[in-house]
Amino acid sequence: MIGASRPRQVQRAGPPFLPMLYAFTALFAFQLLGELLVQWLHLPLPGALAGMLLLLAALLAYGRVPEALERTAGGLLQNMMLLFIPAIAGVMLHFDRIAREWLPFLVAGIAGAAITLAVTAWTLRWLLRDSADTRPTEDERT
Amino acid sequence: MMDALPTLAAWLAASPLPWLVLTMLAYTLTLALYRRSGAHPLLIPPLTATALVVAVLLATGTPYATYRTGTGLLSFLIGPATVALAIPLFAQRGRIRQLWRPLGVALLAGCTAAIVSAVLLAWALGGTRETLLSLAPKSATMPIALPVAERLGGLPSLTAVAVAVTGIAGAVLAAPLLRLLRVHDPAVRGFAIGLTAHAIGTARELQVHPTAGAFAALAMSLNGVATAVLVPVCVAAMPWLGR
Numbered sequence: 001m002i003g004a005s006r007p008r009q010v011q012r013a014g015p016p017f018l019p020m021l022y023a024f025t026a027l028f029a030f031q032l033l034g035e036l037l038v039q040w041l042h043l044p045l046p047g048a049l050a051g052m053l054l055l056l057a058a059l060l061a062y063g064r065v066p067e068a069l070e071r072t073a074g075g076l077l078q079n080m081m082l083l084f085i086p087a088i089a090g091v092m093l094h095f096d097r098i099a100r101e102w103l104p105f106l107v108a109g110i111a112g113a114a115i116t117l118a119v120t121a122w123t124l125r126w127l128l129r130d131s132a133d134t135r136p137t138e139d140e141r142t
Numbered sequence: 143m144m145d146a147l148p149t150l151a152a153w154l155a156a157s158p159l160p161w162l163v164l165t166m167l168a169y170t171l172t173l174a175l176y177r178r179s180g181a182h183p184l185l186i187p188p189l190t191a192t193a194l195v196v197a198v199l200l201a202t203g204t205p206y207a208t209y210r211t212g213t214g215l216l217s218f219l220i221g222p223a224t225v226a227l228a229i230p231l232f233a234q235r236g237r238i239r240q241l242w243r244p245l246g247v248a249l250l251a252g253c254t255a256a257i258v259s260a261v262l263l264a265w266a267l268g269g270t271r272e273t274l275l276s277l278a279p280k281s282a283t284m285p286i287a288l289p290v291a292e293r294l295g296g297l298p299s300l301t302a303v304a305v306a307v308t309g310i311a312g313a314v315l316a317a318p319l320l321r322l323l324r325v326h327d328p329a330v331r332g333f334a335i336g337l338t339a340h341a342i343g344t345a346r347e348l349q350v351h352p353t354a355g356a357f358a359a360l361a362m363s364l365n366g367v368a369t370a371v372l373v374p375v376c377v378a379a380m381p382w383l384g385r
Contacts, residue, residue, distance in 0.1 A: 027222035034225070045370050046286050048224035052363060055228035065229055073226035076219070077359070078348055080341045081188050082169040083220045084284055086213040088192045088306040090299030092199060092206050097273070097300065104269035108277045109307035112260040113338050114315050116281055120252030120361075121325045121334035127244035128330065 019068030026069055027076075030055040155204075161212030168194040181349070183314035188306055188342055220285050230348075230359035237329070238360065245333065249361070252337040253368040256281035257376045260304075272297055278377060280304040281312075282369035283340040283362055290373050305340065312339025313346050328354040336361030 034051025037043065043050060059065055091098070098105060154160050168191040176185045199209055210217075231238070238245065260277040269277070275296035279287040284305050291301040316335045325331055328351050335343040336358030344362045348355035 024222060027225045030225045030228075031221045044374075045367065046224075046289055048221040048285050049363075049366055049370070051221075051225040052228045052231075055225055056231055059228060059232040060235065065232060070229060073229040076223050076226050077230070078345060079169075080220075080223050081186070081345050082166065082191075083216050083223060084188055084302075084306070084341065085165050085169060085192050085195060086210055086217050087284055087288070087299070087302040088188055089195050089199065089209060090206060091192070091303045091306075092196050094297075094300050094303060098303075101264075101269055101273050104264035104267035104273060105277070105304070106307065107267055108260040108264040108269070109280065109304060110311040110315070111263055112256065112277075112280070113308050113311040114319060115259040116252055116256040116338040117312060117316060117319055117334050118323060119255035120248055120337045121320055121323055121330055123251040124244060124248035124330045124333055125325055125327065127247055128241070128327070 016068075020072045022066075023069045023072030026055075027073070030058070155208065158212035158214070161209050162215060164198055165191070165195060165213050165216060168192075181346070183310075183317075183346075186310060186313060186342065186346065189310050192306070224283070224285050227359055227363045230356050231363055234356045234360050245360075245364070248333060249337065249364050249368055252334070252361075253281070253365055253372050254376065256338065256365075257369070257373055260308075261376070261380065271295075273300070275377065276300040277304050279369050279373045280308045281338055281340060282366050286366040286370055287340075290370055294374065294377060306342070309339045309342030313343045316343065329357045332357030333361040337365045340365070 031048050031051040033054050034049070035047030037054070038045055038047045038050050169187055172185070172187040172190040172194065175190065176182065176187055179185050195209075198204075199206065257278050260280055261274050264274050264277050272295070275294050276291050276298075278294070278296070279290040279301065281287075282290065282305070284302060287301050287305045288298040292298045312335060316331070316339065320331055320334065325334070332347050332351070332354030335347055335354070339346075340362050344355065344358040347358040
């Protein structure tokens with residue numbers, strides 16, 4: 001019963017590893033280029049951000065995203081939260097300061113987020129009010 | 143046999159593997175819980191998984207530095223993940239070209255609101271200068287916010303917490319607040335969430351709606367650049383903040 005539904009083509013069974021390797025090579029290479037550019041020109045940007053802009057420029061020049069890169073990048077971005085856990089766990093170094101300054105800290109974090117959301121959403125909606133026809137619709141494919 | 147246990151404990155303490163496994167297990171478990179709960183905002187993995195990790199570190203008396211070194215591989219991958227943001231941006235190139243002016247103005251307004259509201263609120267409630275500077279870049283994504291705070295004299299690990307609090311607050315508040323403001327356009331919604339709640343909000347939007355997710359990724363990357371440029375300007379414009 002179990003054997004009956006086993007896929008015929010073994011190579012289709014798992015996620016392909018080699019395309020992922022190509023994609024990571026490209027991502028690391030663009031990060032390296034970005035870091036070098038930032039060091040060289042003394043830019044006030046993190047190197048990875050410069051690498052992102054360089055990759056964007058390369059994709060615009062190339063005209064499309066290679067499938068391997070699209071799949072790997074999608075998976076990486078959807079699980080980006082995993083990568084931040086070690087940095088957030090640094091909260092344990094600051095229990096004392098947070099015990100003393102929890103009120104300014106939390107209010108700035110929570111009320112600040114609400115203010116930022118409202119200002120951004122209002123501004124953008126107001127600026128787009130006349131361009132209903134250019135505005136992307138709910139069901140439009142991305 | 144009796145000597146084996148301390149040796150094993152010493153080996154475990156020196157190896158990065160237990161901390162890597164702990165973090166990945168905490169993430170996969172809390173992600174499964176989050177999905178099963180129907181994406182309840184208070185169960186988002188950065189909050190629950192981190193709580194789990196910190197609880198284990200405190201219970202085992204492990205210093206944070208040991209854990210940080212052990213999970214260096216995960217932190218290192220933030221770099222290529224940041225580079226990978228070029229792909230959702232590229233997918234939205236048509237709309238960016240079409241809407242660059244409103245998006246640029248909304249970016250400037252939102253980025254300034256994020257920096258100024260954080261610094262002024264914390265200042266009014268008696269925050270110290272180090273706390274204010276650590277809070278200033280909190281709407282930017284971590285790989286950008288941390289070096290920006292450090293350069294100005296803030297504490298990078300405190301900034302990491304501020305970034306997380308903001309991201310979680312933004313992701314939790316976004317749905318009710320934007321409904322209250324009657325914002326229904328997924329592009330506007332995604333842009334506001336990505337600008338405010340960076341990677342945490344974007345990861346959530348990417349799972350909910352493709353257009354909102356793409357605009358969130360766009361806003362997050364643009365706000366990273368804008369924050370790196372505007373935080374030093376805003377801090378210089380408010381010299382009376384120090385105590």
